Amino acid sequence: MSENHKRQLEQQLWNIANTLRGKMDADEFRDYILGFIFYKYLSEKMELYANKILAEDGIKYADINENTEEGQEYLEAIKEEALTSLGYFLKPAELFKELARKGNSNSKEEGVSNFILDELTQVLKHIEQSTMGTESEDDFNKLFEDLDLTSTKLGRTEAAKNDLIAKVLGHLDKIDFKLEDTEADVLGDAYEYLIGQFASGAGKKAGEFYTPQEVSKVLAKLVTTGKTKLKSVYDPTCGSGSLLLRVAKEVDEVSNFYGQELNRTTYNLARMNMILHDVHFQKFDIRQEDTLEHPQHLEQRFEAIVANPPFSANWSASPLHLSDDRFSQYGKLAPSSKADFAFVQHMVHHLADNGAMAVVLPHGVLFRGGAEGHIRQYLIEDRNYLDAVIGLPANIFYGTSIPTCILVFKKCREQNDNILFIDASQYYEKAKTQCYLRDIDIEKIITTYRERKPEFKYSHVASLQEIRDNDYNLNIPRYVDTFEEEESIDLNEVATALAQLEDEMQSTDQTIAAFCAELGIAKPF
Structure with a gap:
């Protein structure tokens, strides 16, 4: 599909999303529209798969009569194969197009009721129930729990709710997702676009589930430098999963995706996002829990790690963590009011010897003293894991205007006698109230990192002795001269x-x- 067609699809989906605008907050109607798109995707995927199986018999899945013995035999055979290949199952009558047609039918002319809310609720439950006892059960469990079709925000009466939902389904039904085009990830890209649009209108809440695509691109390019395949990629605060999927676009193959997310709604969004991008259920493992307090992949090591953790979040900093392998070797814990280095320690623990990790953090981690200064010194002096410090422009993230930085870590560094500093804070474009990185800005960061080249007022390769002389303070202006001399008078x-x-x-x-x-x-x- 051409770039123009992709943009048309994105606009169509956004227009349909606006059908719900005014009825509820952006993050609420986000859950409805993304959930319905996901249901349509599952339906079309199911129908395509079943039609392929039935091709030899010369029949279509939608034409199977579920009330006959022969029809039931077909369905049982297809269900068995679908659960193995797709991870879920839908009957012909449960397909998206059937409910969309019924909801928008003229009941007087067709002699059937167009009330579909109860049936739709049951279908969404059946999708989850079809996976029970199978390998995909965890990936589909309570996946549609945020689609509350009884909410009064959809309408004051049942009829009003039904009319609104039927209208949304009807509009979506007219869009061809072109899933048969296996070479193009058009729907996945459109889904990402919608998540980004919702993030731009969600204010401070956006940080809970979305990293701007240009920042994701920088992180992904950093951790895939020199690699065409990855055994695994991990994000301990994965949000909607966009960072994990961005990494996959930078290499030919990622064998497995791992993530953890605290927010239940966002965790559901991440699982949907994975499936919509055609990541097989056996290839991703996303868990819902507090990463610092209850890590879910503790014994595993990952080849690539990316993260945009919540800035300066609170955590327990319980003394019990000093016996935790993630933190014990440092001798000190990150402050309870600033968990930034706790996330770094967690990620370093999970990093494979041949791996790379890139994490977005507030500038304070570069120079704050106390326990944070101690941890910073340990990572540099005792472990020599820090590979690069990259300063980003201010106002680049939704919901916060503070300047941020990217820290790159490797356990086996190619240049183990220095640390690269890049000041990219002045290279950006401004759109309304938000700043963003242009392609040329991203390319400059990545080229400078990969070639490790110093550039006047942009980058500097600092020896470890320089770092010691600065008492392990990593504030970028100490290494990259950004002073602008005033014009002489x-x-x-x-x-x-x-x-x-x-x-x-x-x-x-x-x-x-x-x-x-x-x-x-x-x-x-």
């Missing part, structure tokens, strides 16, 4: 200009005095 020229101005003022005063004399009025001076 010629005091003689200034004096001459002032004298000339004085002459002009005297001439003006004389002219005004002459006018006042002619008019017979007093001078104003």
Whole structure:
């Protein structure tokens, strides 16, 4: 599909999303529209798969009569294969297009009720129930729990709710997702676009589930440098999963995706996002829990790690963590009011010896003292894991205007006697109230990192001795000279200009005095 067609699909989906705008908050109607798109995707995927199986028999899945013995035999056979290949199962009558048609039917003419809310609720439950006892059960469990079709925000009466939902389904049904085009990830890209649109209108809440695509691209390119395949990629605060999926676009193959997310709604969104991007259920493992307090992949090590954790979040900092392998070797814990380094320690623990990790953090981690200064020094002096420090522009994330940085870590560094500093804070474009990185800005960051080249007022390769001399303070201006010398002032020229101005003022005063004399009025001076 051409870029133009992709943009058309994105606009169509956004227009349909706006059907719900005004009824509820952006993050609420996000859950409905993304959930319905996901249901349509599952339906079309199911139908395509079943039709392929039935091709030899010369019949279509939608034409199977579920009330006959022969029809039931077909369905049982297809269900068995679908659960293995797709991870879920839908009957012909449960397909999206059937409910969309029924909901938008003229009941008087067709002699059937167009009330579909109860049936739709049951279908969504059946999708989850079809996976029970199978390998995909965890990936589909309570996946549609945020689609509350009884909410009064959809309408004051059942009829009003039904009309609104039927209208949304009807609009979606007219869109061809072109799932048969296996080479293009058009729907996945459109889904990402919608998530981004919702994030732009969600204010501070956006940080809970979305990292701007240009920042995701930088992180992904950093951790895939020199690699075409990855055994695994991990995000301990995965949000909607966009960072994990972005990494996959930078290499030919990712064998397995791992993530953890605290927010239940966002966790559901991440699982949907994975499936919509055609990541097989056996290839991703996303868990819902507090990453620092209850880590879910503790014994595993990952080849690539990316994260945009919540900035300066609170955590327990319980002394019990000092016996935790993630933190014990440091001797100190990150402050309870600033969990930034706790996330870094967690990620370093999970990093494979041949891996790379890139994490977005607030600038404070570069210079704050106390326990954070101690941890920072340990990572540099005792472990020598820090590979690069990259300063980003301010106001680049939704919901916060603070400047941020990216820290890159490796356990086996190619350049183990220095640390690269990049100041990219002045390279951006501004759109309304938000700043963003252009392709040229991203390319400059990545090229500078990969070639490890110093550039006046942009980058510097600092020796470890320089870092020691600065007492392990990583504040970027200490290493990259960003000072702009003020233009010199010629005091003689200034004096001459002032004298000339004085002459002009005297001439003006004389002219005004002459006018006042002619008019017979007093001078104003």
